[in-house]
Amino acid sequence: MSSSQDLVKCSFNTDDMGQLLYKENYHKWIKVQELIAKDPILQNNVADYGQSRDKLYEIYCKKAYKLHKLLNYSDEMIPGMVNSQFPETVVTVLHQTMFIPTIKYLGTEKQIEKWIPPSQNYEIVGCYAQTELGHGSDVQSLETTAVYDKGTEEFILNSPTISSTKWWIGDLGLTATHAVTHAQLFINGKHYGVQTFIVQVRDTHTHLPLKGIEVGDVGPKYGYNTKDNGYLRMNNVRIPREQMLMRYSKVSKAGEFIKAQNEKIGYATMMQVRTSIIYNTYVSLAQGLAIGVKYSHFRRQFKDKNGIERPIIDYQTQQDKLIPLVADCYAQGFGCLRIRDILTENLKRITEKNDFSLMGDLHALLCCCKAVYTWNTHFGLDKIRQSLGGHGFLQSSGVVSIQTEFAPSCTYEGENTVLLLQTGRYLLKACNKAQKHQTINENVEYLYNIQQTLSQKATFTRAEQLLCPEIIRKLMRLHAAFYVNKMMLKMMEKAGEHGPKEAWNKHVGVSITEASIAHTYYWTFKTFLDTLIKVQDENIRSVLSNLCCLYGLQRIIDWPIGYFEGGFLNGEQLEIILNAKEHIFTLIKPDLLGLVESFKFNDNALRSDLVDAKPYEKLLQSAKLSSVNNEEYQNKLRSLTRQLREMPKL
Amino acid sequence: MSSSQDLVKCSFNTDDMGQLLYKENYHKWIKVQELIAKDPILQNNVADYGQSRDKLYEIYCKKAYKLHKLLNYSDEMIPGMVNSQFPETVVTVLHQTMFIPTIKYLGTEKQIEKWIPPSQNYEIVGCYAQTELGHGSDVQSLETTAVYDKGTEEFILNSPTISSTKWWIGDLGLTATHAVTHAQLFINGKHYGVQTFIVQVRDTHTHLPLKGIEVGDVGPKYGYNTKDNGYLRMNNVRIPREQMLMRYSKVSKAGEFIKAQNEKIGYATMMQVRTSIIYNTYVSLAQGLAIGVKYSHFRRQFKDKNGIERPIIDYQTQQDKLIPLVADCYAQGFGCLRIRDILTENLKRITEKNDFSLMGDLHALLCCCKAVYTWNTHFGLDKIRQSLGGHGFLQSSGVVSIQTEFAPSCTYEGENTVLLLQTGRYLLKACNKAQKHQTINENVEYLYNIQQTLSQKATFTRAEQLLCPEIIRKLMRLHAAFYVNKMMLKMMEKAGEHGPKEAWNKHVGVSITEASIAHTYYWTFKTFLDTLIKVQDENIRSVLSNLCCLYGLQRIIDWPIGYFEGGFLNGEQLEIILNAKEHIFTLIKPDLLGLVESFKFNDNALRSDLVDAKPYEKLLQSAKLSSVNNEEYQNKLRSLTRQLREMPKL
């Protein structure tokens, strides 16, 4: 366990808190970390940082099959747990999280039987090839074509334009033998929309690209150095009819197209993946915080009045950087646990009762939580890195790789703005329904009697009152109602002037995203509160209650504008909120180390020199392992720098 | 010039705007770019992305001496102009921007004569070794020692602890032969504080470390791949007495310490460097915006009601990401021009009249502008990258390297929070002086009669009124006064309870940073306004006026809390502000391409496939040049992936 464990003198038991955060997976979480930490191939090695892409790829290939041998990858939790353990992405992660699940969800029984066992054995390795150079967010406009040839009972796949080149596809550049590919289906010249196909891209023995396939790596990126995001161009590539995934939509031998009964189900894979991204917003932020909080207790800078150097965590500004993020991290963790429950319930209803009723609500929730939480973790990690001062820029701080690996989460699996617009559409519909007194999901119950709601005002007059989450919950509920209402009014006004589509895109976009964000804050706060009131342990409930209040107050402080526009708060109340926040800091500070200890990362998982018992010794030691410090390189260099110095004299 | 120039149909002449942004350096800026673009060693090459550190270092060494041959580096503007031209930092940049200037500012005439010519000829290459593992922000607590040995007339330098290891020193890891080093001076056992020494670290012929010197690279980092940030440990390293920089403080042969008459002057180097960092907040943001704005006019996603795909710039949300940053960029550009003028004036007063009166004001201004502008550019670049969707993550987008190279600006040359606290201290003093009716600098004139000021309220009632910058200026002035006053009240209250030092660090820190930020916003707005009213050209003045208003309004929208606490604005006025912002978007949008064209980057400087006439073709072409796509690597890989697939069957 972590080396600063001895520092923990906190008001609650961190194992019990850990159980609350990981629930039934608590022991698995600890065990997976132990397994990885003691395996010589899997354990993290500071010398791997800064390796060239090819060397890194090799190292992470080895890790991939070691993991595959050690762990049960059909256990849904495993890929997510494994990802956080390494500074770079493990090769074949897309195979595990996208290729296999897509076939499981969209394939027929027969297709599953055919493709899943060899996939699980790594006889084939797949990827998920949806995005093209020209279109990512707008899937309906993909340009790749799949034309059915009745004569041979094959589909012929083509990349008709440069912009139709598949692009960004993880595991495709170097690794994959197969791709789940999205293409516009044509039968007898008639267009049937985007369908999903399994296309073999490389020979499973020679690993050479097959005929008609042009495939490669998209080139260097921001982070993701081990990951072979690839491109794919197809020129008359023929695949058997059985390689269209046909659980829902089908094409018969004769070329008859049978439409899916319920198209929504095609979205099931995405739901799973989005949930794991949301979970990762918790894990990555937790990892960053574990490093940031521990180091801030160790690092000392400037002397106090007694000439003793202060640990930087004592500075109010440093607390302001880290403590609110701890609250966010717990909020996101509990939010995700709740989403997982809803996801399970949804799948159960679908498979057991063909009941799709939860689908829309869950979709809306996933979209906004994915957007809001990924952004928060993304910016939070940057704040943490900066809070480490210069050392935060070193790979050996551990935070750099967490940050660069996390960053694309804001973009892939639905670009965040585009996702917020989707939740916005749902909220608009719900608002209309509520006005007509139709049933809407409990998550948006605040939309009933909205005008009455909006006439309320905050009544608190003292900071202590804000230690009660219920008061904050009511405020945040008003705030969500205010922004959904504002969006609706603006949409009505602008649709009148410009028509609904133009209004939506050109005039109301910002309001729509605001409504989604306000809704997400409220839902997250509510979920946090629901979680904590069920906690038996009084010590834990008490610290969680403070974190929950802080989560809410920080949202108000960072984005108070609606509270004023709506007339819910006045200037004095805002000052009270600021004071309450300061007060909560003093309550949480003694428990800070305990709160990050509860995330239960072992030292290997944190892979940070800054949490070592002797950070400075460790940093120096790691530096000496850096490849540019070895003798061979230094010799080469000497001639280079001599040249540099002697040049001008020529 | 840029390939999207043909798109420019804007209301003003972009060359004239460029002249306003670069003033007397306009032609130099164009010329330097041309020179670099056409030189085969200097011009950017997409194949360089993703190279290993050693290969990159080699490439950038070659660039360094080519630049040195082509350009006049003693021209102050050159290093800054050159830096923006390459995706990675050019080797020896610290030699140019820190080593040489430190000697020039802190050295005696004799020292300058001895060290500058060989430095300018690259016979020696230097670095600036201040920071240690244990102390960065707190320079007074550095642990390196320099003990004067009267017998030999030498200083003996030592790194007595691990935490005293010099760390992060740019150009030290591989390149430097010499270091300007900060150490605690001791003479006859008596301590004389931190002084500055020139220490030779490597032999100028063999390039091997000298006796007693342990030196190396600190290891892989976030970005900065070409840069050999290094560490240094010294064990009884002896240097002649003449290698202490003695323009101000001196040590005589006999070991007598003569204290500097005015210690502030030692800070002059830093002032120069901070100014160039501030200038770079403009250049880097401008570069990012040129890419983001152009690509957003090209990229199309989703069809409009006529089935035509919309350029993404048409989405309100996309405008909201980019347009305010354009305003910020102009504001920061003009802010920096003003700072440069003050810097010049300050140096003139010092050298001509030994008049240090401007020093304190300039210092305070540099600290807060450095902090606020670097953060804004840092977050702005991230927003721009995300606004490019997936393609933003590619190195070939150009934005990734701008972002990673820029990031440490928030930390080095004064960690941002620490700098804001310094300006806060200045503001507090100024506030006290103003209360006593003593003279204070015009930048803080708002502190006179502060109570009267704070009783004011905004009176506007219509969005059109907010097209007048003067109304916004008054509001922002109130806001600055409010936060300085708030800090002062809080400081008085908390100092009473805890004593001034504890209060400052533990209880008022956040308020202090807020006061500094509010002050920076107001100063920047005022400077923007001062600039634009002097513009003769009506078209330019009109677009600048809109940008200036937008700069101010966006500050209010993003951070409205003080306007409410202070009672300066009510909820309805806030709504008017939001409407005014939307209105300004419609005014600026047609000029957007012109506004980024005015930054006058050529294609080589932008080094972005996304601004090519055919971006998708170009991206694909660049990908093919990626090192992992070459045949040799692919062959090696094939055996690796085969292994990966065949493993589990064993």
Ligand SMILES: Cc1cc2nc3c(=O)[nH]c(=O)nc-3n(C[C@H](O)[C@H](O)[C@H](O)COP(=O)(O)OP(=O)(O)OC[C@H]3O[C@@H](n4cnc5c(N)ncnc54)[C@H](O)[C@@H]3O)c2cc1C
């Ligand atoms: C590291 C990484 C890994 C990836 N892996 C895979 C993979 O394995 N398989 C795969 O298929 N794809 C993958 N992708 C692609 C990813 O899914 C897309 O990049 C993502 O969906 C965003 O789409 P885009 O790039 O087209 O962005 P764009 O849609 O072009 O976004 C650009 C800008 O336009 C805005 N915009 C677009 N539409 C609208 C709208 N309607 N309203 C308002 N604003 C709009 C966006 O908000 C954004 O600011 C990956 C991407 C990355 C970065």
Ligand SMILES: Cc1cc2nc3c(=O)[nH]c(=O)nc-3n(C[C@H](O)[C@H](O)[C@H](O)COP(=O)(O)OP(=O)(O)OC[C@H]3O[C@@H](n4cnc5c(N)ncnc54)[C@H](O)[C@@H]3O)c2cc1C
């Ligand atoms: C890429 C890079 C290049 C560099 N190049 C050089 C170089 O060439 N030469 C050189 O000498 N140095 C160099 N540095 C070092 C740099 O100058 C320091 O990292 C910087 O000054 C910050 O100091 P620190 O690392 O000690 O941060 P710390 O002071 O340890 O900061 C850590 C945290 O503590 C907080 N903190 C510290 N003091 C206070 C306070 N009084 N009140 C409130 N909060 C506080 C900070 O706000 C921050 O959140 C470089 C650094 C980097 C990242």
